[in-house]
Amino acid sequence: MKIAIFGAGQLAMMMVQADTEKNHEYIVIDPSQSPPASKYAKHIQTEYSDLKTLDEIANNYDVATIDFENVDVSAMREIDKKIPVHPSPSALEICQDRINEKNLFKLLDIKTTLYYEINSLLDLENNVDSKKRYILKTRRFGYDGKNQYRINSNTSLSTNLISSPCILEELVDFNAEVSLIAVRSVNGNTFFYPLVENQHKEGILDMSIYPSNYQELQASAEKIGTKLLDEMKYIGVLVIEFFVDKNNELIANEMAPRVHNSGHWTIEGSNVSQFSAHISAITNTMKSKELRLKPSFMYNIISKHVSEDKILQLSNKLDIHIHDYHKTPRDKRKLGHITCTAKNKDRLEEKIRDFKEII
Numbered sequence: 001m002k003i004a005i006f007g008a009g010q011l012a013m014m015m016v017q018a019d020t021e022k023n024h025e026y027i028v029i030d031p032s033q034s035p036p037a038s039k040y041a042k043h044i045q046t047e048y049s050d051l052k053t054l055d056e057i058a059n060n061y062d063v064a065t066i067d068f069e070n071v072d073v074s075a076m077r078e079i080d081k082k083i084p085v086h087p088s089p090s091a092l093e094i095c096q097d098r099i100n101e102k103n104l105f106k107l108l109d110i111k112t113t114l115y116y117e118i119n120s121l122l123d124l125e126n127n128v129d130s131k132k133r134y135i136l137k138t139r140r141f142g143y144d145g146k147n148q149y150r151i152n153s154n155t156s157l158s159t160n161l162i163s164s165p166c167i168l169e170e171l172v173d174f175n176a177e178v179s180l181i182a183v184r185s186v187n188g189n190t191f192f193y194p195l196v197e198n199q200h201k202e203g204i205l206d207m208s209i210y211p212s213n214y215q216e217l218q219a220s221a222e223k224i225g226t227k228l229l230d231e232m233k234y235i236g237v238l239v240i241e242f243f244v245d246k247n248n249e250l251i252a253n254e255m256a257p258r259v260h261n262s263g264h265w266t267i268e269g270s271n272v273s274q275f276s277a278h279i280s281a282i283t284n285t286m287k288s289k290e291l292r293l294k295p296s297f298m299y300n301i302i303s304k305h306v307s308e309d310k311i312l313q314l315s316n317k318l319d320i321h322i323h324d325y326h327k328t329p330r331d332k333r334k335l336g337h338i339t340c341t342a343k344n345k346d347r348l349e350e351k352i353r354d355f356k357e358i359i
Ligand code: AMP
Pocket: 113, 135, 142, 143, 144, 145, 169, 170, 171, 172, 173, 177, 200, 203, 204, 241, 253, 254
């Protein structure tokens, strides 16, 4: 099939790379010059809503998908009149806005953080209780902890905090953060990867570890995943991020309507990576295969590359896989990731300790 991917970052790059048998033909659309996926697929350098490009995609491609959720939904709706867009524009619309997401969780009786819509300083003053701690986030375009402020009794509330519509969330006191990768194909076939544990630094994912210490929560997570897939009539990979609170219950934080950083370990850690799962789901070529998984961890390379000396030390001690996104270093930018697998959980823990000592 001919597949158009809106956004040509590392996620699109890994989708194209996952198609090792070259079953499909890809085009990537992205306004930036030489984005990661442009090394592996034809690239149109343009805004996502460029009418000529939308027309070309709708007339010459079989299916469209995304590697970046903040694409222009009305542009996706235009394409969707002619070829399927997976996930659907209405699912994208929900996932682009944290209030829509939280409202959907509430509608489906999915536990989430207490939250308030904030459009003005008055809203903030009316909802902040000085005895509690909060996090203020922009409703849209926030990722990797960007545009997020912690608020407590010492914070002086001012209009500077609210440059665009926001959501105020009560801070969850959590034991851990986990995510569920859900996959649904055009023909309805559905599967879930086991929960993976995610460790963040300054709001950015630092490490993902499979298996998590919360395997007993898998059934509850899948129940939530199924509700969301059903409600959004979702096709493709959907990732749901959760907090595990002090009662060991799942509290939904947010969703990503796409392949996700917390699933990168599946390239080496699974016989079916999240990237090939997404492509086969949207092209309706998903074969039911038993998932074969290896205990794995994934470490994000952020802001600056890992020195050659450290890579040498790591490679001497561990069988690591390095994925380079071919990006220029910049503060808080994801430049690549490293994965490592192990034969069992104990060995994985040892490897994580060794890795952290060197890195
Ligand atoms: P987000 O962009 O919502 O994924 O937030 C980035 C990170 O900030 C999360 O992975 C958490 O580590 C932290 N965080 C976000 N929201 C909350 C919350 N309501 N309570 C506690 N920590 C949070």
